Amino acid sequence: MTRVNRCMMFVPINNPRFVEKAWTRGADAIILDLEDSVPMSEKERARALVRETIPKVAKGGAAVFVRINKEFIQADLKAAIWPGISRVIVPKAQTSDDLRMVDALITKLEKERGIEVGTIEIFPLVESALAIANSYDLATASPRVKVMPDGWGYDTALDLEIEMFAGFDQYVYMREEPTLAEMAAGVEAMGAPYIPGTSGKVDQKEEGKALADALRQLHIHENIILHPALIEPMVTGLVPTAEEVAWAKKVIDVYEELEQQGESAAEAGGKVVDVYEYQNAQELLRWAEACAAKDQHKARAVARAQSEQAPASNPPSDVKRV
């Protein structure tokens, strides 16, 4: 199945309230966070929770990822690599050596714990000047790197002393240099386009919608969110619209007819239809189908989870009569 992670939501693993509710939110993927949302004093307790937390947050059909600490790679991976985890978020990756070490450790743990070797992805976060400069090396450091973000973000701002949300785009180079490197390396680029007027508040639904629109138009399929309010805008906004699907189907029809006539390009509705547009249209339909499949998968999982819960909390009425 095509990877569908329209919204990956961080969940602080040390907070039971967030953990218990996480599966009901509808995110495509849950990131169990061992890094920024866990204070130093609770790191060890957090690690011990990973294995039992995986099935809890997966109940709604979400994929489950984990974010480890740069400082505790070994301890965190040992605690986190269990069946059900499909991606490791590696923050503050700096050099390809960092990622090769993570790769080797994951391979060892996959073997020990009965997980098919090579199936767990590495998702490096580009969060510093050095990471941006090394972006091609990071993208090619391990075959486990399938998707990678650009250098936009909070940590990059700290490292480069950038003032975020100042009303203009300060990230042109930091965003596009890694993006180009990733594309050159054959890795899916998860960019964060500049949206004028973004406030920097993490719960703004309208801003989320604008971002989702931009992402969809740029064919960016993945996004990390920090607040559940953004789940709905991402899950719906990254799916091709009905008009986009209809246009794609038309392009395919027009092009296939052209091909039969031995022609290579035509105009339809004021737009060019050629082999590129044809490939684009096919890609769009594939993505739309993958999103639909993911939605169905999640809906079934939620229904199953609810029916399993129902008898325990609401015993059938005939039991009461006895």
Next chain:
Amino acid sequence: MNTPAIRRSWLIVPGDEREPIEYVRKFQPDVLVLDLEYTVPPRRKEEARANLGNGIRSLAQCPSEVFVRVDWKTRWCDVKATVCSGLRGIVLPGAEREEDIAEIDRFISECEQTAGVIPGSIELALILESARGLWNALNLAKASPRITTLGVGRVDLTMNLGLDPEGDFRIYPYLMSRVLTIARALGKQPLGAHWRQGSRGGTASPEQTLEAARRARFEGFTGCLCARPEQVAPVAEGFTPTKDEVNRFTYILERFEKTKKTGQIYVDIDGRLYDSAKAQAYRKLLTFAQACARRDDDKSYFGKAEVKQ
């Protein structure tokens, strides 16, 4: 060369076209690019290759410089069919590795020898179309001394990068800057236009084309490929300093020279300061504008003279 090469419009004409000179008469591009790539359907490619020598010879006396665009997939037979006297250079799209360029360079040398063309005289205009090619741009541009031009190939690029052709090209300004910087660093002509949404694949209106070219000039580019003949005029206009600009530069230079005589190192005109570096840049622009005007005169004279016959 004392005067700058004026290569604003690079008009792509199908390689199987019988009378390419008609395009020179009618549209007067700075560079005529006989195409062996997209504009020729596969079943006519052989014929186009066979026809190419005649086409180039027929353009021998025309004021447009002649290039041939080869197809990356069939580059060996395309190059072989192309190299002859009268050919200025080859437009090479799709390269990604420096080894490939070095290989093509050697092959062109062989062809030059066979065809009796001055060794090393055939130029290469490198058009970068893929993420790999753009990432490697600096190494690619250094891979052959024949390379005189470095360009952004927008259609293929858009697809390879997976960008929505109708959306706002997030990465495009960055790629333009990247190619521009590398081209300028190595002394190559930067080729590209700031095409916007709705103007993909030659569907740009004359107004959109003018805007794309003008903006590209302000960004530092000096020419671009034209997918359609109607784009030649707006491209030439967009890449040429306007009359107003020329008048303004001339005025500022006069004022600067006068002020200099009084011992001042800069002149203040309406609150803006102009120093000798700025004056130097304006002199260069004026030389460029004059060269453009001469070039346009040559071409229009050719167009009229041929019509009279």
